[in-house]
Amino acid sequence: MTSVIPVPLRREIVRRHEAGETLSGIAQQLKLSVWGVRKIWRQYRDKGEAGLAIRYQYSGRSGPRGERLIYRAAVWLKRRHPRWGAGLIRVLLAERYPQAVIPHQRTLQRWFRQQRLSVPPMRHPPVERHRAERVHEVWQLDVTSHQRLADGTPVSWLSLIDEHSGAVLESRAFPPIRL
Structure with missing residues (x-):
């Protein structure tokens, strides 16, 4: 968002x-946008010294854009x-x-946030995760099914892995079974 150019x-x-x-030269020297400088000049040219006053009442949004009915219906549904x-x-x-123009999803989200109707995402309580501290304390059994080998043969396999060391203790391949 651009900042307001001070009156001096x-x-x-x-x-x-x-x-x-x-x-354009003034804009470049003062490091301002050309459009902003042109707008200030036009306001001065059209209204004189009064055109240089900062009009805060016209800055920012003054309410929802679009049909008031759609805004009210969206907020009612969310409530x-x-x-x-x-x-x-x-x-x-x-x-x-x-027949109405329906605003984008992000616009609806902004309306709901302004009305304090947004439900914060659910946070799950932290889970304590204990990793094995010694070899053979915890084993992990993984299954991979319905994979194809390089020659196209379908295969499934089981792997037994030690959690602490990451070593593969056993791995067995077998043809996939249809359930």
Whole structure:
């Protein structure tokens, strides 16, 4: 987001342009965007000194864009069904209001966050993970099924692995069994 250009700098832009400098040259020297400098000059040209005042009331969003009905329906659905996500609510709105322009999923998420309707993701409690401290304390049995060898033969196999050392203790291949 761009920052507001202070009034003294706005006056400097006007002074330089009235002295004959180009707007693109002023923008380059002051390290501002050309469009911002042009806009300041147009406001001064059209409104005089009043055009240089900063108008904070026009900055930022003033509410949801689009149809008010869609906004109200989306927020109502989220309040009634807090676990429903923005994607599902968007689909339901599109079915219910086929002629309306339905906002993007991220817009719905922003609306829900502004209304404090977002459910934080569930956090699982941390699980203590104990790894084996000695060889042969814990073995791991892995199965791989329905794989093909280089010649195309189907095969499955079991592997017995020591958790501490990572050593393969046993591995047996066998033809796959259909269940």
